[in-house]
């Protein structure tokens with residue numbers, strides 16, 4: 284941490300009404316929602332050169348919009364829908380029907396999504412600073428936040444705001460502001476990390492004719508058991524992309540890493556890349572349809588599932604998820620199962636699933652987005668307040684976008700009513716979210732999850 288003397292010498296870049304740290308799916312939605320709810324000066328800072336976070340750094344499928352099961356329901360709406368609509372208008376979306384796993388996914392072109400985030404942020408009038416890394420927080424004597432310090436190639440700058448939203452994924456703002464959190468790995472094994480990779484020149488018809496997913500699982504298990512290719516695990520998934528003859532994978536697995544430690548993360552990045560090319564050799568040698576396939580892209584960085592989870596006014600628990608809990612202060616719904624990626628031991632696959640009963644969805648309370656005892660700060664996205672298991676359910680991007688929409692709107696109301704995060708009028712917040720299209724009540728209508736069904740659900 285830099286000390287107070289230095290803070291006073293750091294130039295002030297700008298004043299904001301709401302400052303959002305981290306332009307992932309949660310942060311972009313928070314910033315847009317705050318502007319659309321009437322906040323004048325909304326500033327969003329992002330360390331990389333594009334918005335979207337995990338949604339554009341490494342993935343191509345939004346989960347969490349639909350509950351899994353034989354009668355899927357659409358449980359996310361509003362601003363997240365508009366993100367998909369913008370992709371759909373340029374033909375960059377198809378649904379991946381699935382009754383198992385996390386349910387039907389919304390597949391998109393991640394490069395196009397970078398542009399969509401730019402456009403949605405600009406249309407909303409959000410002031411975006413890319414290549415701006417939050418490195419410190421200046422605190423007032425009472426412990427509240429006076430300003431944040433960002434680092435850029437031009438040097439250090441302070442940004443002063445009336446309200447702060449931490450959507451950095453790693454809770455960097457809360458960490459620097461001395462707010463309490465649980466670090467992944469402290470109480471339970473941290474979820475593993477994954478470098479995703481994309482391959483081109485895949486003959487998907489040949490792959491399907493040879494048995495598709497079932498055949499792939501068998502070939503992976505054989506490779507591990509016979510030792511022909513040193514794959515890190517017997518399982519792993521691939522799916523076709525929004526580009527002809529291309530697939531994307533979630534296969535690499537790197538365990539026992541504290542992803543807030545740059546030395547451990549260095550090792551993880553290198554190990555992730557190494558494993559990706561072990562998979563490439565395996566695919567080319569063993570999997571029909573992949574004989575001429577090549578890796579054409581690795582994720583921008585290794586995918587980190589969890590690090591710091593802030594202690595909020597409420598912590599979502601496994602029991603809440605599995606009992607389909609109802610909360611008066613709900614601001615979004617989640618029907619995604621607990622999907623806990625663990626270290627594979629003794630050759631056993633260790634993704635642990637826990638399903639929400641009857642394809643239902645539980646309420647996510649507003650209090651999980653308010654750090655305990657705080658007036659001027661919110662958290663959203665993967666650093667929100669939840670136990671390890673509950674987080675493993677409520678981290679899909681449908682939910683992180685919905686959380687962003689909720690905190691951006693809440694921050695706007697707290698400014699309008701000059702009240703603290705904890706005192707935001709709940710009925711007004713929920714009304715406003717419903718008016719924007721957010722779904723706060725379990726729908727009865729079964730969703731159309733056929734490949735081209737997106738528009739039928741709008």
Ligand SMILES: Cc1cc2nc3c(=O)[nH]c(=O)nc-3n(C[C@H](O)[C@H](O)[C@H](O)COP(=O)(O)OP(=O)(O)OC[C@H]3O[C@@H](n4cnc5c(N)ncnc54)[C@H](O)[C@@H]3O)c2cc1C
Pocket residue numbers: 304305306307308309310328329330331334335336337338342343344345346347415416417418450451452453455476477478479533586587588663664665666678679680681683
């Ligand atoms: C390997 C993997 C596979 C997954 N698969 C899926 C899937 O298929 N579908 C799905 O829906 N979900 C999936 N998830 C979960 C989901 O992607 C994440 O939970 C979600 O994207 C988190 O969104 P977020 O906005 O909270 O955080 P992030 O997307 O991590 O965004 C945080 C942003 O903050 C920025 N940032 C961080 N620190 C700073 C700082 N100090 N200063 C400035 N900027 C900063 C980051 O660069 C980033 O842009 C997966 C996650 C992983 C890791």
